[in-house]
Amino acid sequence: xxxxxxxxxxxxxxxxxxxxxxxxxxxxxxxxxxxxxxxxxxxxxxxxxxxxxxxxxxxxxxxxxxxxxxxxxxxxxxxxxxxxxxxxxxxxxxxxxxxxxxxxxxxxxxxxxxxxxxxxxxxxxxxxxxxxxxxxxxxxxxxxxxxxxxxxxxxxxxxxxxxxxxxxxxxxxxxxxxxxxxxxxxxxxxxxxxxxxxxxxxxxxxxxxxxxxxxxxxxxxxxxxxxxxxxxxxxxxxxxxxxxxxxxxxxxxxxxxxx
Amino acid sequence: xxxxxxxxxxxxxxxxxxxxxxxxxxxxxxxxxxxxxxxxxxxxxxxxxxxxxxxxxxxxxxxxxx
Numbered sequence: 001x002x003x004x005x006x007x008x009x010x011x012x013x014x015x016x017x018x019x020x021x022x023x024x025x026x027x028x029x030x031x032x033x034x035x036x037x038x039x040x041x042x043x044x045x046x047x048x049x050x051x052x053x054x055x056x057x058x059x060x061x062x063x064x065x066x067x068x069x070x071x072x073x074x075x076x077x078x079x080x081x082x083x084x085x086x087x088x089x090x091x092x093x094x095x096x097x098x099x100x101x102x103x104x105x106x107x108x109x110x111x112x113x114x115x116x117x118x119x120x121x122x123x124x125x126x127x128x129x130x131x132x133x134x135x136x137x138x139x140x141x142x143x144x145x146x147x148x149x150x151x152x153x154x155x156x157x158x159x160x161x162x163x164x165x166x167x168x169x170x171x172x173x174x175x176x177x178x179x180x181x182x183x184x185x186x187x188x189x190x191x192x193x194x195x196x197x198x199x200x201x202x203x204x205x206x207x208x209x210x211x212x213x214x215x216x217x218x219x220x221x222x223x224x225x226x227x228x229x230x231x232x233x234x235x236x237x238x239x240x241x242x243x244x245x246x247x248x249x250x251x252x253x254x255x256x257x258x259x
Numbered sequence: 260x261x262x263x264x265x266x267x268x269x270x271x272x273x274x275x276x277x278x279x280x281x282x283x284x285x286x287x288x289x290x291x292x293x294x295x296x297x298x299x300x301x302x303x304x305x306x307x308x309x310x311x312x313x314x315x316x317x318x319x320x321x322x323x324x325x
Contacts, residue, residue: 020325030323045324048265048317049291051284059321060290075324085297089319092299093292160325188325210325 003234006041006206008098008183009130009151013040016200017230018071018185019223020210027062029219034068037213037223043071043100046090071132073100078113080120087124099124100154100187100208101133110160110188114141118148125149134187137171142179153179154187154208157199161211163191166198176203193222193229200233201241260312271310278305280316291320 005012019039024030034042044059063070072090077083080103087099103120105113117133118141124131130151135141137155145153155175158164166172167189176184183205190196190209199207207230216222262271264280271280277300281288293300294317300308310316 021323022325024323043325044321046292046319047322049284049286049320051265051267051318058290059323070321072321073324085294088299089292089294089317090321092302093290093319093321208325 003238004231006183006185008132013069015039015041015227015230016206016234017196017227018043018187018206018208019213019226020208021059021063022210023214024219027057027059030214031062031064033213033219033223034063035223036220036227038227040067040069041071042068043073043208043210044094045073045075046086046093069098070094070096071098071100072096073134074102074120076104077102078104078116080116080123083116083120084123087120087129088127091129097128097130099129099131101131111156112136114138117141118144121145121148121150132185137168137175139171139174139178142175142184146179146182150182152183152185152205154185156188157186157195158189160188161215162189163212163215164189165191165195169198169202172199172202172204190226193225196226197229197233197236200230201236203237206230260310262310262313263315265316265318273312274309276306277308277310277316280310281305281318284318286318286320291318293318 006016015038017039018041019037020043074083074086083103103113103116104110112135121131121133132152133145133150134154142153158167185206186199186204187208190212196207213219213223260273261268277293288305296315
């Protein structure tokens with residue numbers, strides 16, 4: 001068990017924290033926040049080049065691709081077909097088989113359409129993609145995704161961008177108990193470092209976040225806080241916490257007390 | 260001839276390659292992906308892949324996202 005290594009499909013990444021590149025006030029703040037987070041995997045979205053409005057600045061000018069690895073997503077896709085199409089374009093643009101697969105089923109909650117997700121996972125696995133599906137905190141779906149060849153499962157803690165933290169710890173616990181052969185990466189809902197620490201303490205292999213860092217008052221400082229929380233949570237998971245007890249148990253010896 | 264580029268119809272020189280189109284609109288070929296009529300154009304084929312009248316061309320790139 002390597003504290004600071006997240007292994008996905010045989011490749012080890014030097015951080016258990018995966019961060020997004022959206023919603024930053026400037027590219028420079030994003031660059032510094034990613035650096036402070038220690039993340040090596042960074043998510044990106046695939047969009048049409050806006051030919052009417054181009055200022056010459058591109059996201060990739062601000063990402064150090066010597067040290068970072070791009071994880072393109074299929075955000076905004078509402079059908080398996082759209083997601084597969086976007087994944088194929090992402091592979092061509094990024095020359096990598098990694099894909100964070102999203103098939104959204106509801107606009108308000110951005111909850112996944114798990115039926116479409118499974119369908120797209122099967123198609124993309126067949127085409128040689130390393131598929132990391134963003135999914136519900138549903139054990140049965142997680143098992144099906146694993147059986148369909150997903151390289152990891154990425155259940156949500158709470159809705160994307162909500163910052164609500166873990167809303168259903170029991171469901172995550174069931175997934176973590178059962179899915180042992182591929183990484184479980186909690187994706188979405190982390191609002192503050194304690195959320196991330198708890199995720200790792202529960203035994204998750206990693207955590208993925210965007211808004212929790214990018215939307216903070218000081219994204220660079222928050223990125224460092226998240227990094228420390230992920231490291232702390234992982235170390236705690238490996239350490240074996242004490243059992244909870246109802247009553248006190250003195251830390252100082254009773255022998256030798258002055259009477 | 261005319262093509263539909265990212266949803267907008269525009270003029271293009273007859274027989275222009277994908278690479279020529281990208282140069283015209285000022286995009287580096289190494290950072291985009293191109294789809295012609297729903298089929299991915301491979302980067303190594305950009306120079307010899309000709310565009311035809313009425314082609315629907317999509318040019319995408321990576322942007323910030325989670």
